[in-house]
């Protein structure tokens with residue numbers, strides 16, 4: 335039986351069915367759970383919840399009226415029985431996630447990140463097609479996927495964002511929305527956003543272009559430049575996205591603002607309102623950076639993609655006009671000067687593929703040296719940590735002198751990062 339109780343009545347052994355607040359606002363990664371300790375109750379109390387729904391079929395009920403007993407002490411531990419430090423997944427709050435940050439390397443996270451990304455991509459494709467035929471937006475349909483993305487980004491800050499540039503898909507619109515979510519969450523995590531704000535950014539990013547569904551496809555996919563009338567039509571899409579979100583249940587103002595203001599620009603030249611600098615909500619600014627980065631690094635009908643390194647250089651050059659300078663600098667820090675998957679040219683004439691980044695030394699990533707091929711044409715990789723090598727100050731130190739397009743050399747970065755056993759063998763530990 336589902337029963338609403340006050341938070342003061344909550345005790346160990348009860349099963350929480352619903353925290354009574356939106357997924358966007360509460361700080362826990364899972365709502366439904368059995369209360370196992372007084373610490374959990376304290377955390378719930380600290381977040382200002384007044385009432386809560388419990389499921390008495392799965393846990394204890396409230397004490398009968400007139401019982402008069404105080405809340406029992408849970409888990410009274412003897413000195414010989416130290417409290418376990420194991421953290422249950424449902425206990426993960428923003429603070430605990432931060433403490434656990436970057437506990438695994440890129441190569442240890444990449445398989446898990448691939449699974450999470452692919453599942454999210456598949457479900458978003460289905461979800462978007464349902465919304466297109468009139469199904470109302472339901473945040474519950476995306477909540478657990480977005481929480482999985484967030485957990486992956488906290489285990490390793492680089493793996494998931496690297497993945498979005500390693501794969502190419504035909505269907506731009508929803509793949510772009512998924513990628514913007516991943517990139518905006520990555521930047522949000524770098525900026526230490528708390529869990530509720532991260533969720534708002536993830537949802538806002540996922541739905542930022544939803545309004546394009548209402549704009550004629552011939553305008554959206556026009557191969558040439560848009561005329562004034564077409565551009566005016568395109569400019570309606572942030573408002574249309576915001577309208578769709580406003581009509582959905584439990585969507586916060588912050589999420590709606592993400593969609594409405596994702597084309598505003600720092601210097602005031604954006605739309606729909608021409609907001610400037612800090613007038614643009616921070617979450618919307620994060621999404622606009624992610625949006626521009628993904629768009630520039632993707633093939634479009636009207637132009638070819640630009641490399642991640644070159645894209646960041648162009649975006650950095652546009653700081654203070656297009657974007658907040660500090661935010662662009664943070665985007666570079668969180669993706670790397672040479673983002674994972676970049677093909678770099680070395681002073682020795684060799685080429686290397688960036689496979690990991692040292693967040694304290696962005697100029698010297700870990701690369702796979704691409705020396706050549708064997709008789710069957712298979713590349714022979716060798717892993718080199720440029721940061722470690724640079725400390726030796728040897729005359730023979732390899733340095734990055736430029737970047738090149740992997741396609742030009744028929745190199746598939748995904749092959750090295752996702753399937754190359756020698757990468758895992760060489761880079762682990």
Ligand SMILES: [Fe+2]
Pocket residue numbers: 542543571596597
């Ligand atoms: Fe847009």
